Amino acid sequence: MIAFVLFSMGRAWQGFWRNALMSLAATLTMVLMLLLLAGFFILQNVLLASLSFVEQKVEVVAYIENTATQDQVDKLAARVDAMPETASVEFISRDEALRRFREAQQAQGRPDLTTSLEANPLYASLNVKLTAPTDYQVVAEALQADPIVRPHGVINIQALVERVTTVTGLVRTAGLVMVAVVGLIVLFIIVNTIRLAVVARAEEIEIMRLVGASDAFIRWPFVFEGAFVGLAGALVTLGLLAVAADPLSTAMVGFFNVLPLQLGTLGRDTAVIVLATGLGLGVLGSWVSVRTYLIR
């Protein structure tokens, strides 16, 4: 068994270098296809991160009666925070609300008219961020039920939620379809390239068959060779990605500015996908291609 594996690996190694040009072409194709796949995978993740960022912008705002004590507000905040639908709760005091209002006015270049007011006309509020925007109803009802929340003090955001989820859902599906299509293209091109490398050696396979080589002895060297090509392609691809990762992520953070992208796990996921795809398709490609030549 070990002798057989060693034999197959040896023959695979030999086969790779005896047809160096074909093997290099196959490896290069593998690299390009894996880069394409990795590119789309990363893009898809950036897209998903952007979408959840947009969705987090949807918050349920509840205005608080001016008579409410800090203690009452804290209790309500704690209660809402404990709900599974809630991502985070932020208390905006009346002063804070005024300050933000002024900032916003200033940013838009409008004159600050609040200085002419006798008192702060704004209410304090609890701003609740949701884990999923579609859950807004539950949170809104819980807030409205509390006596310190002003009557009709919870803003109805149904229309907004619907619009946002429609758009994000559409973009998510489109992204997934795109990755699937690219994945299929990559699959066909890689399998086909490996097939060419196998077909180029049809005569060798024919001779093996005629001198009485068993299926295993014909198949496994090619499968190992496909695995070599896949592994080499994947490693080169990962090398290129590693080199490109730093400037790329800087550019991405610069471009999208506020995106809380977790590049750590994305890098790991990409590495796993590239390695698995390279190896998997290399093996699959040779397995399928050699099949044609085996005993009928």
Next chain:
Amino acid sequence: MTLTEGPTQTPTPPAARQPSLFDRLTGRGRAPKTDHAVVVLHDVTKRYPNGKEALKDVDLVVPEGDFVFLVGPSGAGKSTLMKLLIRDELATQGDVVIDGYDLARIKRRQVPRIRRKIGIVFQDFKLLPRKSVWENVAFALEVTGTPRRQIRPAVDRVLALVGLTAQADQVPTQLSGGEQQRTAIARALVHDPRIIIADEPTGNLDPVISWEIIQLLLRINELGVTILMATHQAEVVTALRKRVVALEDGRIIRDETGATYHRED
């Protein structure tokens, strides 16, 4: 070329053909082995998926140690017959029995083992261009899982038998046509086969070299290996006076011992 290093099988005298042989061979495993015939075709018909009948009701028994010329025009069914023998194709009807094994009944996994009993030689040699003579012959053993320590003596022995010891390290392009064919014959012999099937082995060679190849095959035959040779070269067949099986339109139209290429009337 001396034969002192060849395998030491003694040629079995051709067994007399008895009608009961078919019955015994087609006894479906009850008597799986026979000492008399290495190739038995019984009522074999081969129809290809496109409807073409390449062989029709072919009966052929080749006793061990026989030398058989297979003659006939192109498309007569010679190639199909050879494909059936190595189980590259399966007969549509009838039985093909090689060395006691009914090819239609053996398991797929056993096919390589049967093929190792048969050495095949082609008109176009089918050598691997990047391997040396020695490696080409050793290849047949390597890919069948022969332990390394057994490969060297076996290859050296067959190369000596075909007279290519001096050329062992050359690649096929450095060899003459005759030497290439002798390499192919060495490769066919290295598994110690019971049968050599040669498909127009001299088709690409000039007459003098052709005779050398024929001489080599005759010598191998004397060592006890059954030889089945398809050829168009009438003068060779006629000169040797061996058994001649003539195919035409998928049927055996003549099967004579000590015959000539053309029918003698």
